Amino acid sequence: MTSRLFDAAAGLQCFFKCENLQRGGAFKIRGAANFLASMDPADVPRGVVAFSSGNHAQAVAIAAAHFRTRATIVMPHDAPASKVEATKAYGADIVRYDRLSEDREAIGRRIAQETRATLVPPFDHEWIIAGQGTVALELLEEVPDLDAIAVCIGGGGLLAGCATAAKAMKPQIRVFGIEPAAANDTFLSLQEGKRVEIPPPDTIADGLRATTPGALTFPILQQHIERVLLVSEEEIRAAMQFIQTRLKLVVEPSGAVPAATVLHRKLPPGIRRVGIVLSGGNI
Amino acid sequence: MTSRLFDAAAGLQCFFKCENLQRGGAFKIRGAANFLASMDPADVPRGVVAFSSGNHAQAVAIAAAHFRTRATIVMPHDAPASKVEATKAYGADIVRYDRLSEDREAIGRRIAQETRATLVPPFDHEWIIAGQGTVALELLEEVPDLDAIAVCIGGGGLLAGCATAAKAMKPQIRVFGIEPAAANDTFLSLQEGKRVEIPPPDTIADGLRATTPGALTFPILQQHIERVLLVSEEEIRAAMQFIQTRLKLVVEPSGAVPAATVLHRKLPPGIRRVGIVLSGGNI
Numbered sequence: 001m002t003s004r005l006f007d008a009a010a011g012l013q014c015f016f017k018c019e020n021l022q023r024g025g026a027f028k029i030r031g032a033a034n035f036l037a038s039m040d041p042a043d044v045p046r047g048v049v050a051f052s053s054g055n056h057a058q059a060v061a062i063a064a065a066h067f068r069t070r071a072t073i074v075m076p077h078d079a080p081a082s083k084v085e086a087t088k089a090y091g092a093d094i095v096r097y098d099r100l101s102e103d104r105e106a107i108g109r110r111i112a113q114e115t116r117a118t119l120v121p122p123f124d125h126e127w128i129i130a131g132q133g134t135v136a137l138e139l140l141e142e143v144p145d146l147d148a149i150a151v152c153i154g155g156g157g158l159l160a161g162c163a164t165a166a167k168a169m170k171p172q173i174r175v176f177g178i179e180p181a182a183a184n185d186t187f188l189s190l191q192e193g194k195r196v197e198i199p200p201p202d203t204i205a206d207g208l209r210a211t212t213p214g215a216l217t218f219p220i221l222q223q224h225i226e227r228v229l230l231v232s233e234e235e236i237r238a239a240m241q242f243i244q245t246r247l248k249l250v251v252e253p254s255g256a257v258p259a260a261t262v263l264h265r266k267l268p269p270g271i272r273r274v275g276i277v278l279s280g281g282n283i
Numbered sequence: 284m285t286s287r288l289f290d291a292a293a294g295l296q297c298f299f300k301c302e303n304l305q306r307g308g309a310f311k312i313r314g315a316a317n318f319l320a321s322m323d324p325a326d327v328p329r330g331v332v333a334f335s336s337g338n339h340a341q342a343v344a345i346a347a348a349h350f351r352t353r354a355t356i357v358m359p360h361d362a363p364a365s366k367v368e369a370t371k372a373y374g375a376d377i378v379r380y381d382r383l384s385e386d387r388e389a390i391g392r393r394i395a396q397e398t399r400a401t402l403v404p405p406f407d408h409e410w411i412i413a414g415q416g417t418v419a420l421e422l423l424e425e426v427p428d429l430d431a432i433a434v435c436i437g438g439g440g441l442l443a444g445c446a447t448a449a450k451a452m453k454p455q456i457r458v459f460g461i462e463p464a465a466a467n468d469t470f471l472s473l474q475e476g477k478r479v480e481i482p483p484p485d486t487i488a489d490g491l492r493a494t495t496p497g498a499l500t501f502p503i504l505q506q507h508i509e510r511v512l513l514v515s516e517e518e519i520r521a522a523m524q525f526i527q528t529r530l531k532l533v534v535e536p537s538g539a540v541p542a543a544t545v546l547h548r549k550l551p552p553g554i555r556r557v558g559i560v561l562s563g564g565n566i
Binding site: 001004020021023025082097244245247248250251281283 | 284287303304305306308365528529530531532533534566
């Protein structure tokens with residue numbers, strides 16, 4: 001999608017990849033579907049388990065239903081009610097936990113062991129990364145002459161996949177990762193040259209609250225991305241409002257983070273045409 | 284656009300024509316652009332005048348700017364602030380009036396006479412009707428095998444144009460006009476067989492507050508539409524919310540009126556595939 005009004009405000013030509021219009025309301029279905037499609041068919045009937053603040057959960061639930069198997073989803077108590085309801089509606093079983101005191105990964109692994117189901121990690125897996133990378137694949141197929149792409153970073157699965165796909169298709173493309181300033185684990189990690197862990201961040205962008213980049217995603221980001229740019233909570237809100245009132249699209253806070261960077265003219269000079277991933281719309 | 288979730292709720296296959304994503308945020312640019320393109324070129328430099336609760340105003344402002352001439356817009360004092368601001372931003376001069384006590388048509392005509400500008404009527408003109416009809420033209424070009432289309436009725440320009448185009452392309456298509464129950468002037472007029480005038484209606488659908496069908500639009504509606512269906516204010520709100528939370532699209536109340544009818548299963552039996560016009564997104 002394009003918008004004259006957004007372009008005028010940003011001073012650039014912008015091309016939006018609207019993953020808010022994707023099934024499940026976010027890009028996550030790409031990785032989840034690729035994961036289930038790549039599993040040993042003998043393992044599929046025993047079901048899958050996922051831990052997620054929301055969009056990955058819905059995606060695994062949809063993918064599991066498509067492959068006619070069972071999904072158990074470990075979700076934090078403070079996950080948005082709309083995401084919990086939507087995940088249930090797709091037929092998944094929900095297990096709640098306390099985001100600040102409990103370890104969702106440990107809970108997910110325990111359930112997987114007890115039920116012999118397969119854990120579908122939210123980002124740190126080759127199949128997930130490859131699936132998410134189809135976002136950039138499709139964007140560049142449709143708009144080949146982009147100077148840059150801007151992608152948000154939670155655990156880094158979307159950006160690692162997009163960077164891999166984009167650089168393979170167009171080696172000179174500039175790839176930017178965007179984080180909320182309050183959730184700058186990848187920014188700090190790239191600065192230090194190793195994975196840094198931050199405390200659970202308090203940001204409106206609930207999909208980007210990962211506390212450290214993935215073991216698999218981080219080296220990919222180190223190799224391919226030019227820089228991580230940071231946006232404030234106010235800039236995220238302003239971008240959401242602009243997209244809602246002028247582009248008539250609902251994007252969730254996490255989904256508006258790369259658009260916020262571009263709207264507030266934080267990209268470095270030399271870029272005229274930029275691809276912006278609107279990663280989700282589940283407010 | 285399509286939505287599995289909407290289809291499941293409505294029990295039909297629905298195809299949305301997203302005029303909320305149109306320039307100016309509504310279908311109105313179609314009629315306004317066709318009007319200015321059809322004018323005697325000698326008249327264009329003297330400018331145009333329009334009276335409108337909002338979307339027609341923005342459309343005339345955009346079309347006038349495109350044809351490098353001046354637009355004067357007569358808008359009610361209670362027009363949504365977003366629409367007034369947007370119209371100003373497109374370069375138009377604004378004249379305000381009181382919707383309940385003053386006659387916007389008289390004000391518009393006076394300004395047109397004084398400045399020798401051309402009045403661009405909001406709906407009751409062949410060029411406007413023909414322009415709005417391209418909504419159905421495009422929808423049926425893309426989705427030819429529709430059983431029915433559902434279109435909102437303000438003054439009837441959009442529906443008259445869409446009905447004319449749809450019936451010409453596909454004589455057996457069923458055409459439904461939809462009004463808020465609180466603004467049922469066309470419903471009553473069709474019942475009585477002549478144009479009925481109602482008091483200024485109080486409905487959240489601010490684009491559908493016309494008090495009587497147009498002299499030109501009404502006979503076209505009499506000829507082509509199967510029935511007018513009515514929706515409540517609650518049904519309009521519920522449809523807006525569904526479209527916003529599940530389809531991730533912002534639609535204004537008027538724009539959600541046909542979707543409200545389909546979502547609440549008010550279409551008669553025998554329809555499996557329906558085209559629904561989301562006429563605007565300027566909340």
